[in-house]
Amino acid sequence: MSKSSELFARAQKVIPGGVNSPVRAFKAVGRTPIFMDHGKGARLYSTDGEEFLEYCGSWGPLIFGHCRPEIFNAVNQAAQKGMSFGTCCEAEVKLAELMTSMIPNMDQVRLTNSGTEATMTALRLIRGTTGRKKVIKFEGCYHGHADAFLVAAGSGLLTNGVSSSEGVPEEVVQDVYVLPYNDLKAVQDLCDDIGPELAGIFVEPAAGNMGLIPPVAGYLQGLRDVCDKHGSLLVFDEVITGFRFCPGTFGMYAGVSPDITCLGKIIGGGMPIGALGGKREVMENLAPLGNVYQAGTLSGNPVAVAAGTAMLTLLRDENPYPQIKELGDIYTKGITDILTEKGLNYNFQRLEGLFTLFFGEGPQHKLEDVNRCDTEIFAKWFRMMCDEGIYFSPSQYEVGFISAAHTKEDIVYTLEKAEKVLASL
Numbered sequence: 351m352s353k354s355s356e357l358f359a360r361a362q363k364v365i366p367g368g369v370n371s372p373v374r375a376f377k378a379v380g381r382t383p384i385f386m387d388h389g390k391g392a393r394l395y396s397t398d399g400e401e402f403l404e405y406c407g408s409w410g411p412l413i414f415g416h417c418r419p420e421i422f423n424a425v426n427q428a429a430q431k432g433m434s435f436g437t438c439c440e441a442e443v444k445l446a447e448l449m450t451s452m453i454p455n456m457d458q459v460r461l462t463n464s465g466t467e468a469t470m471t472a473l474r475l476i477r478g479t480t481g482r483k484k485v486i487k488f489e490g491c492y493h494g495h496a497d498a499f500l501v502a503a504g505s506g507l508l509t510n511g512v513s514s515s516e517g518v519p520e521e522v523v524q525d526v527y528v529l530p531y532n533d534l535k536a537v538q539d540l541c542d543d544i545g546p547e548l549a550g551i552f553v554e555p556a557a558g559n560m561g562l563i564p565p566v567a568g569y570l571q572g573l574r575d576v577c578d579k580h581g582s583l584l585v586f587d588e589v590i591t592g593f594r595f596c597p598g599t600f601g602m603y604a605g606v607s608p609d610i611t612c613l614g615k616i617i618g619g620g621m622p623i624g625a626l627g628g629k630r631e632v633m634e635n636l637a638p639l640g641n642v643y644q645a646g647t648l649s650g651n652p653v654a655v656a657a658g659t660a661m662l663t664l665l666r667d668e669n670p671y672p673q674i675k676e677l678g679d680i681y682t683k684g685i686t687d688i689l690t691e692k693g694l695n696y697n698f699q700r701l702e703g704l705f706t707l708f709f710g711e712g713p714q715h716k717l718e719d720v721n722r723c724d725t726e727i728f729a730k731w732f733r734m735m736c737d738e739g740i741y742f743s744p745s746q747y748e749v750g751f752i753s754a755a756h757t758k759e760d761i762v763y764t765l766e767k768a769e770k771v772l773a774s775l
């Protein structure tokens with residue numbers, strides 16, 4: 351019995367389903383989870399001693415790969431001064447100053463412990479600020495696991511074949527309107543009715559929880575215009591996209607300015623963190639200045655913010671984005687060539703270092719398009735690539751991440767393995 355199987359058997363006795371986050375259970379890919387022991391650069395090493403060239407990057411935070419020395423050293427130094435104070439500390443001010451200096455439409459930022467806390471707070475904040483209840487979200491977008499967002503949500507809910515969660519009272523979601531992604535007309539039509547009662551719109555500006563779906567031209571600006579027309583607030587959930595495309599937000603990359611941006615993943619350099627930020631007049635509605643409540647024992651944790659500060663400083667000073675784009679270009683060309691050569695009707699979508707190989711005909715613009723993909727073939731692809739030592743996110747509904755720790759040789763090696771596996775699926 352492998353060490354991973356042994357550990358999974360032990361885990362299942364004491365942890366529901368053996369995991370602390372559902373997709374890790376590998377249910378959708380028909381095998382038991384691989385327990386990892388350590389990571390280095392673009393590689394993960396399992397408890398059984400297997401080596402994986404990986405494209406999951408802890409689901410996004412690790413844009414420099416595992417154990418980048420500057421980030422590790424920052425954590426080490428911070429931890430030696432104390433793991434948590436529960437008071438104000440200079441390190442959290444530094445990270446907030448760095449973030450607000452890198453994101454022009456972010457006057458102020460509140461730090462949380464996870465992306466879920468950031469979006470949950472943003473929802474309360476837009477409702478508190480506007481005095482309205484109704485919100486719009488989109489099918490297949492995932493905004494963390496706060497009750498109000500668990501209707502037609504993406505990520506693990508799609509992976510596990512459920513669109514919503516038990517335990518969420520109807521009253522909590524009755525003011526949440528769910529529309530197809532990338533369909534501006536649907537938003538405009540709905541807002542002709544509910545516009546005056548609309549607190550705001552939540553959107554992943556490039557969707558990453560139903561595979562990668564970029565916004566169609568004019569979509570984000572259209573959402574901005576709808577919000578302006580009705581006095582509603584626009585929230586970009588950039589937990590995946592923040593600092594992924596440029597040393598700032600996807601909003602900056604796309605030239606559209608939301609009222610609130612939610613962040614997570616990259617801004618913690620691998621430590622637990624989340625953040626929401628935006629215009630001063632909105633952010634100052636949060637307690638203690640305003641009456642919209644939010645708090646956290648570990649929010650602004652000195653170790654997490656030290657990691658985040660080291661990460662953002664590296665991103666600003668090293669600018670790894672052109673390198674990541676170049677690797678993405680090589681990968682895209684390689685995969686699309688293989689698909690064409692083999693006459694395979696699958697579709698590869700990519701934005702810079704973010705990608706999904708959809709096992710179905712493309713393009714994918716909304717969840718309905720993704721739902722036509724063959725998840726059984728995806729599962730086979732995942733398992734066979736694992737056997738070849740390449741690890742992707744274990745679901746058709748998730749994205750792949752190219753990091754600055756990947757090299758051209760890594761991409762070429764991955765393409766060789768992909769060609770072999772695609773030929774035998």
Ligand SMILES: Cc1ncc(COP(=O)(O)O)c(C=O)c1O
Pocket residue numbers: 409464465466467469492493494495505554558559587588589590614615623624
């Ligand atoms: C777009 C988006 N929003 C929010 C979240 C929730 O973040 P967390 O898992 O840190 O709670 C995620 C997590 O993957 C996400 O992708």
